[in-house]
Amino acid sequence: MKKILTTTAAAVSLALCSFVANAADFKPAVAYDSAGKFDKSFSQAVYQNGVMKFTEQTKIDVREFVPANDAQREQGLERLARRGFSPIVVVGFMYGSALNKVAKKHPDTQFVIIDAVVDLPNVKSLVFKEHEGSFLVGALAAMKSKSHKVGFVGGMDIPLIRKFACGYEQGAKYISKDTEVFQNMTGSTPAAWSDPARGTELAKSQFSKGADVVFAAAGGTGIGVYQAAKDEGKFAIGVDSNQNYLHPGVMLTSMVKRVGLATFDVFTAAQGGSFTPGVDARGLKENGVGWTLDEYNRDLVTAEMETKLGEISAKIIAGEIKVHDYMADNSCKY
Secondary structure: OHHHHHHHHHHHHHHHHHHHHHHHHOEOEEEOOOOOOOOOOHHHHHHHHHHHHHHHHHOOOOEEEOOOOOHHHHHHHHHHHHOOOEOEEEEOHHHHHHHHHHHHHOOOOOEEEEOOOOOOOOEEEEEEOHHHHHHHHHHHHHHHOOOOEEEEEEEEOOHHHHHHHHHHHHHHHHHOOOOEEEEEEEEOOHHHHHOHHHHHHHHHHHHHOOOOEEEEEOHHHHHHHHHHHHHHOOEEEEEEOOOHHHOOOOEEEEEEEOHHHHHHHHHHHHHOOOOOOEEEEEOOOOOOEEEOOOOOOHHHOOHHHHHHHHHHHHHHHHOOOOOOOHHHHOOOOO
16 A cells, blocks of 8 residues: 555656646747737737736746837747747737748747738637627617617728628617618728827717717727717727726727637647647637626616627527628628
């Protein structure tokens, strides 16, 4: 018996040492966009619900990088790869070109890019079905609207943001074909993500036309949209992370992309030796997108509205409602 116990103890000790060694060798990293990890939206969701959660559960630090300009994207990824970090999670489609170059040079490094597809054997591409989540908040906007007029303010005018807008329009029209949907994009350069003054201007313009709910998919520009809604006594809808807390009683809901959960998942899988490259598309069925209900907007959403959204979500998952993806053909025909 003593010999068996000694052998068992030795085996456990060896297993623990092996785990610690693996943990010590595991060097994950994340490259945020130039807005940094406290943008109250996309990157912050990656940080809070992905990076922080992983570190809290494993005690493994995640190296972070924020570029000061476009040129630093490639430089930063190159530096991380050379220093042995892997997997490296890259936040945002703006990294696409840089990652394509760096990943080819470092085939043994695992990379993950969010919101773009890079077709290489060492890259996982995390993309989301934003049109499905946007359909839900569009439906909620139409149910909440008394004027039958709702608005959308996008950031940079790119197909991805048109995808949000198209899904939102479809959701609003699903509730009532008579709903009018106003749409504005902030600009055509990356500066469109960080112009809250312009966001305020565009939202107020839509409010002046009769809109009483505006959805912003515009990064930091959305902060101006939400402030305008507060100033005008209207409602706003947040994006990417749960932004309901920003203006309680004003934020009708938020269309969340669970980029943090996806980040946590890939770190955990890679640590366990099960990193898989290729496209990972997450929609309602995969719990990749959704809408939020909490103490900050509970009084704004009736039980009937909540039930209706649940029914719509189930129908989308079952394929009974087919939400057109703008990026499938660069059009919003449905």
